[in-house]
Amino acid sequence: MKDKLDDNRPIFLQIKEQLEDSVINETIKPGERVPSTNEFASYYKINPATAAKGINELVNESILFKKRGVGMFVTENAKDILIEKRKQTFYENFIQPLKNEARKLHVSNEELVDMIKEGNINEN
Template sequence: MKIDFQSQTPIFLQVSQGLEDEILSGIYGEEEQISSITELSANYKINPATALKGINLLVDGGIVYKKRGIGMFVASGAVQKLKEKRQEEFYNQYILPLVQEAKRLDIEPAKLQEWIERGFAR
């Protein structure tokens, strides 16, 4: 995970997204313990409250859970939840604008599909 202090994205969101990325890439498996708030704040030189805020987003989303006195763990089914969340974000952020622009340019769905398939083949 990398924290960009110059980014417009708040640091707590970067922490949350970074942990999501690490879960999706298999760095943290389901039911495995993640870095503690103390470790995150020390490693990335951020306020512990900021690290906690980022982790709490994952707790609220059912991605991680707390074991009192032990730490934070990746929840069962977290990978699937994250994939579904990210797919919905992908659709809203990329597909809808793509389709809107394709309509403005009179690009037929079949042509768009052909281009997407060509992109996958690369």
């Protein structure tokens, strides 16, 4: 778990993203138990309902599943689901705006690909 939470963002989203990152980087593997709402609440000194909100969103997205009386566990295909979701978000938040700006500047697809390959978008 992270040492601190960001005061400028909803806590439940930070807990959700923290768990997503742990699944993607395989800190928590399929079938493994994730920290409980009470463990998050105790660690961060927050209301357990806040932690539960983030965890429940992951259950709704089929990232976690509940074993009654035992806890929440990572589903077998959680990593694949999360990677696809993050790719879509990456496309919407970064690629689309990049393509729109390139279009405004009359940068061709080939030039854009070359800029990306070079790693330096300041050179033409």
